[in-house]
Amino acid sequence: MYNRILLTSDGSKNSEFAIEHALQIASDEGAEVIVLHVVDNKHLSNIHEDAIGETNFKDYTDQVLNHFEKVIQDLEDEKEEQYKVKIRKLALQGRPCDVIIKVCKKENIDMIVMSNSGKNKVDRFLLGSVTEKIIREAPVPVLVIPANYSPN
Numbered sequence: 001m002y003n004r005i006l007l008t009s010d011g012s013k014n015s016e017f018a019i020e021h022a023l024q025i026a027s028d029e030g031a032e033v034i035v036l037h038v039v040d041n042k043h044l045s046n047i048h049e050d051a052i053g054e055t056n057f058k059d060y061t062d063q064v065l066n067h068f069e070k071v072i073q074d075l076e077d078e079k080e081e082q083y084k085v086k087i088r089k090l091a092l093q094g095r096p097c098d099v100i101i102k103v104c105k106k107e108n109i110d111m112i113v114m115s116n117s118g119k120n121k122v123d124r125f126l127l128g129s130v131t132e133k134i135i136r137e138a139p140v141p142v143l144v145i146p147a148n149y150s151p152n
Contacts, residue, residue, distance in 0.1 A: 002029040004107055008100060008114040009037045011064040015115040016071050018145045022113040023072065023085055025143075031110070032086040036103055037064050038096040061091040097133040104138060112138055115145040 007022040009015050026033045039061055072087065092099050104112060116131045135142050 002031045002110040006109040006112045007035045018115045026085040036090045038099045039093045065089045096130045112142045116147045
């Protein structure tokens with residue numbers, strides 16, 4: 001049913017919780033996972049506050065994707081299980097919801113796994129909610145890890 005799963009990464013702790021879900025589904029289905037990090041360099045809406053002073057978006061994106069890779073490895077070590085899943089990393093710049101939908105279509109994605117950032121209401125009003133837009137516009141099923149999710 002699922003051949004390619006798009007796992008979005010915004011660098012938040014909550015987005016790390018989506019990893020295990022994406023890996024388990026991909027493992028069960030024999031699917032590839034594409035980890036996507038989008039840098040919104042126009043609005044700076046998804047850049048972690050510790051990195052705001054940085055201007056090198058490639059370094060920031062590499063840092064986020066490498067951290068995701070480490071979280072995957074730690075998860076495998078903790079469970080003493082190797083997920084037999086092909087993982088590909090992809091970093092792009094642009095408006096996150098537009099880029100996610102474009103990648104979804106271009107890469108023939110069958111499912112999107114993402115987290116809800118839990119931004120406050122003012123941020124959501126001013127910036128819009130990427131998660132809400134993806135749910136409305138995605139041509140495939142979307143699994144959303146809620147902002148208040150805790151795996152334990």
